[in-house]
Amino acid sequence: MRIFFLISITMIAFAANSVLNRLALVEPQIGPFSFALIRLIAGAGILWGILALRGQVGRHSFRPNILSVFGLALYALGFSFAYVTLDAGLGALLLFGGVQLTMFIGAAILGKTPMPLQWLGAFIGFIGLAYLLNPSNSVIDPLGAFFMLLAAFGWGVYTLVGQRAGNAHLAAAQSFLFTIPIALVVWMFSAGELITPYGVFLAILSGAIFSGLGYLLWFSVLPQITTITAAVAQLSVPIIAMLGGMVFLSEPFTIQFAVASVLVLGGIALSIWAGR
Numbered sequence: 001m002r003i004f005f006l007i008s009i010t011m012i013a014f015a016a017n018s019v020l021n022r023l024a025l026v027e028p029q030i031g032p033f034s035f036a037l038i039r040l041i042a043g044a045g046i047l048w049g050i051l052a053l054r055g056q057v058g059r060h061s062f063r064p065n066i067l068s069v070f071g072l073a074l075y076a077l078g079f080s081f082a083y084v085t086l087d088a089g090l091g092a093l094l095l096f097g098g099v100q101l102t103m104f105i106g107a108a109i110l111g112k113t114p115m116p117l118q119w120l121g122a123f124i125g126f127i128g129l130a131y132l133l134n135p136s137n138s139v140i141d142p143l144g145a146f147f148m149l150l151a152a153f154g155w156g157v158y159t160l161v162g163q164r165a166g167n168a169h170l171a172a173a174q175s176f177l178f179t180i181p182i183a184l185v186v187w188m189f190s191a192g193e194l195i196t197p198y199g200v201f202l203a204i205l206s207g208a209i210f211s212g213l214g215y216l217l218w219f220s221v222l223p224q225i226t227t228i229t230a231a232v233a234q235l236s237v238p239i240i241a242m243l244g245g246m247v248f249l250s251e252p253f254t255i256q257f258a259v260a261s262v263l264v265l266g267g268i269a270l271s272i273w274a275g276r
Contacts, residue, residue, distance in 0.1 A: 006221050007233050013214030014234065015241035017206055018092070024202040025083050031193025032080035035203045037183040040076060040176055042207030047173035047216060064174035068161040072175045073182040074154025078147040085144035092238045093133055094145055097126055098152025099159075103231035106160045110227070118228050121271030125235040128263025132256060133238065159222065159230055168219035176212065232271040235264050 024030050030038075051057050083091055100122050104114050114122075158175070165171035187193075222230055239261050245251040 003221065003224055006217060007225070010214060010218045010221060011233060011236050011240055012244075013210045013217070014237045015244060016210045017214070018237065018241055019244070020202050020206040020210065021080060021083055024199050024206075025080065028084075028194055028199070029196045030199025030203060031190065031195065032084050033077065033183070033187045033190045034193045034195050035199065035206075036076045036080040037180070037187045038200055038203035039080075039207035039211055040072075040180050040183050042204040043212035043215070044173065044176035044180060046208045046212040047169065047176055051169060051173055064178040065161055065165075065171065068158055068165075068171065068175040069178045069182070071154045071156075071158030071161060073179045075151045075158060076154075076179065077183060077186055078149075078151030078154060082144045082148035082151060085141040086148060090133070090140065091144075091148055093126075093129060094148040095152050095155075096129060096235055096237065098149050099156050099234055100126065100231050102153050102156025103160060103227055106156060107227040107231075110160075112227055114228055115274050117274035118232075118271045121267045121269070121274060122228075122232050122235070123267070124270065125232060125264045125267025128260045128267060129235060129238055131263065132242070132260030134256075156231075159218075160227065162215075162219045163222040163227060163230065165219055165223070168223075169216055172212070172216045172219045176215075229272050232268045235268055239264055 021035070024035050025032055048057070079095070082094075086094070104119070104122065107114055162168075162171060225233075239257075242251070242257060246253055246257075
């Protein structure tokens with residue numbers, strides 16, 4: 001029950017990140033690479049601040065896992081840029097579909113080949129998302145789609161590496177800190193991006209709370225669950241985001257949402273049950 005609760009809190013944090021990212025970039029309030037850079041700085045600041053308060057910063061603290069840094073950089077930069085040109089529904093489908101594929105293949109490479117029922121569960125969940133988000137009328141921007149798939153691959157790699165992290169807090173802090181120089185270089189080549197105080201606030205909120213602390217919680221949970229569970233659980237993020245809209249923004253509850261939720265949650269349950 002405790003693990004279920006922690007996974008649920010983490011998925012809520014991921015959903016909040018998606019909402020804040022869209023809120024900042026659709027208006028727009030800030031450019032995509034500025035948002036990503038500030039988000040990473042804010043996340044690194046709170047994670048390293050907590051480490052310092054605990055007296056856990058030492059010379060071994062500055063030896064990051066290169067794959068983790070690479071994965072987080074791809075995700076943070078690709079995710080922000082893609083949402084400038086992609087419809088929210090299509091973007092979510094590409095992201096979570098790509099994450100599923102990356103992590104299922106990663107599990108197979110690591111010797112934990114998913115069983116047919118686990119593939120079926122993930123497929124049912126994805127069909128549920130496709131039905132809910134209904135991107136059929138969306139105009140697909142090839143560059144945006146490419147960056148979102150890069151983000152999906154990066155997040156899949158980041159999660160796979162995080163599952164094997166010995167110290168969850170230190171691993172999360174290292175990945176944020178050493179991704180900043182990459183984001184800074186990209187930002188320098190994107191001169192002229194719009195930056196407003198509200199956009200900066202959204203980036204800090206996303207980075208410090210829902211990314212920094214959210215990813216710390218995710219890294220703490222990952223060693224306690226299987227790769228497949230970690231993958232399929234993330235299919236619930238768009239459902240949670242839409243449920244939040246109903247609760248806080250008075251958005252309507254629809255039959256489409258109910259059917260999609262049953263498919264997504266049923267697919268997740270099937271994948272987890274099949275792996276027991």
